[in-house]
Amino acid sequence: MAGVVRRLVMGVVAVVAAGALCVPSAVAADSPGYWYVDDTGVRDAWAQGVTGEGVKVAVVDDQAVSDYPGFAGVKTEYKAEIVHGNSCTADDSYQEIKVQGKRTMTKTDSDRKAGDGGIYTTHGTNMMAFIVGNGQGYDGNPGVLGSAPKASVVFYAKGFPTPGLMEGGIPVPCIDEDKDSLSNSFSIQQAAKAGARIVSMSMSGNSAEIPYLMYAVRHGVIMVTPRGNDPVEGTRDLVGKPETINEFPGQVVVNMVDRDGNIDRSTDVMDGNVVVLSPGVDVLRYGDTGDKEPKVSGGGTSSATAILSGYLALVLSRWPEATGNQVLQSLIRNTKGNDSGEAKLDPEHRRGFGEVDLRRLLEVDPTQYPDINPILQWQVETSEKHEETRGMYTSHADWKDYSYGQTDPFDGDDGEWPISVPKEAELVGQELDRQVKAWKKVEQCRADGGSDCMRYSATNTADEADKSTPLPDTGYTRGGRTYGTLPSWFGWAVGGGVGAAMLVAGGVVLAVVLAKRRRSRGRHGGPGNSGPGVPPVPPVPPMPPMTGRPGVNAPAVPGRLSQGPTVPSPYGGGAYAG
Template sequence: MLAALVSLALPPSGVPTAVADDAITHQDYADMLGLKDLHAKGYTGKGVTIAYVEDKPDLSTPELQGANIEVREACPFQSVPETISHSTTVASILANKDWGWAPEAKIINYRVPTEGTKEIPEENCKSRLSESNKVYAQINRALSDGVDIISLSIASPIEESIAPAIARAAQMGVPVIAGADNTVGDTNRSFGNLNTVAAVGYTNLEGKRAETSSRGKHVTIMAPGEGIAERIPDSSGNLTKLGKGAGTSYSTPMVAGLLALGKQKWPNASGNQLLRSLINTANNNGQGWNEEYGWGLIDPVKFLTEDPTSLEDTNPLWEKIPGALPNQQTLADYQDGLTDPVTLIGDSSYVYRGVDDTIVTNYPDISEYATSPRYHKK
């Protein structure tokens, strides 16, 4: 799967050369949504942990100075400048002190190889396609580490093996936010096609859906994603040029960051309640859900005004795509200890309780043969 992992950003446009020390100090979307006012009121994401899964950012860039960012990887690999550039923009949208959504949150980059990255032979990694480096393994690690929100600005053809990790996140009340992809029609490569995952489309600064923002049953919410100032590589691979980027790659961390502000204000609210509030407070001109805008454009002020703690504490997106994974059976199998542990690498809490001798042989340390509650239900 990771061989096909790609970013959800469109190619940059308008690329003037810039000196590396020139910081990006302004983003139009921050003005559009009043981020400075929110920060001035103390909404900064303090005390909240956001995980984002993709290649590593360049922590030396001016935009990330002072940000609380940690990189965690399962196995080292060699990056390419384009993937570092993309990750740096995503991290900056989350954590930049001037225009990041949650500048005082803790940001953890769970690193995975994306398109173009290579193995480092001397590191003795089996392969950059190895199970330990897959997206679901990093999601499971993030959940085991106790993160509050998970953000995915990458895309790949969906494999069934990711479903248990996503179901686990829903059970734990940890929102998973993913880009809806950048195609004219519906798409099947966005992680937003998974049930329980909030798929984010993108708009221009007037709140109109961008032509390339995917539409379909998977779309949940919208956020700005055009005209994003970003650092891109020069001929030497250093991030010394500035360009303008667009795509659901960049609307996705905006939604994750907004959820972090909500979690800060209402620490007792579950991720499920915050997701419900995000949907309830979105602006779609009273039209309800549709395939172009989902539930509508995020409304930060309204979201941070309405207390979510009285809302139902279940994920509101279990049935957004009938027949898709994960489903309630996925969750039941996980809860009953009947999921194959190969899809739960990084889950430090899981115990296999089934009767598959091969699985028990392969995973003796986390197996308790035939103890699943399903076998003992009356």
């Protein structure tokens, strides 16, 4: 698309000094619903030729309307990752919802056209438009505006849209010839294989197929997901949930803020897994599938997720040599109001590491940071500091394949179920170990005066690491490697006052409840203190002890997780996130 002049908003274009580069026009500036573009430095980035060009973003959601006017000129692909056969069909029995319009998808034909079944927009259409939308809508009306209009998109349909209001809706699954619904996790892995640098998934759900998601983590793909649009409190610390598709270790879990940086009251609660705050309140969006004219409304954490994904596409466009892990390092170290250069977690666990600051992300070169996913590192190490979650990500070599355990709930946590831990959660700790060791090799290479030292980094050695990592149906033989020893991160993970006496040679595992209990969330919808710094990579001093924690209700055998029932790893479901 470079060098091609396109008319994007109201037929007006903005030509910048970089050449015949077109972005949404200033004609739409200062519109109330576009504040997430006007107030954040997006238009300044466009004026400097930073538009997301060269960055591929994957969106996983219900079907998108491919001929929505706001997608004119956008480079897009529409796919359905069908495991069994070449097509899938809407499940009529699903919650007694009747699908309107298109009922079948194929691997390369997953989109729908405007007006099919009376549907002009969908949740997925909204989310994609927040990333690449040009601001045009139907019948000359303004539309949803994206911040990275020159990024390319590969769209993976999860299911069919629910007719009517999108708030609170659930996509109707598309069932393949083996009666399986489409897998979010598999779509994410395929997006990573297709070259996506960012995966934006504004949906919530329970089941996460760990090896598929670990493929994306291993290859430095930035996964952005929302917290729920509800006042339900989350975990009491940033430990991740290895079997939850939108709280998986290493992901950016997003909450929404308004123009003044305030969290929307519907989601202003303690939630330890929130990583970053992003604009999502009072934005221009469509609220009903039949709408042809958008309105300024709450937006939800879904919108905040897509908006953040657009920002990160700009950052990757600005800093093309940076890995996804390095961009994540910059994201959490350079939030609004944090001038320290180090990540600081809100001790009240409401604001995560703070509100995204796009201007600083575009100014600060992320290649100075380690190629280590800092969210993954924080979650794995923090889980070892709590008796309830200790051992979640260490070796489960003594478990049978596809077995589960559960942690204890955090002490005093009336709203949160125990965390379900599959055997494959050990892959999370192994990946952090790999990333830390790889970065030490980069640093040693540089200290020795070597050149091209980044070839040793975790992202650049991911293809080699793939050879020793299984997919869900290949068991646990991994190239002859031994998993009964402690990973290198463990020594400094337990350094903050938690002893190592709970370790059992060959595998440290889960806490007391064997029955799987998981809370399902609905569609996602809606400021800041700083706490201890992000767990640094040696030789930087280790992460300081966590503060402000309630007392610990230790299980009968502290730090142990007991193996749960042997069950197959399920495919993911999910609801929209707002």
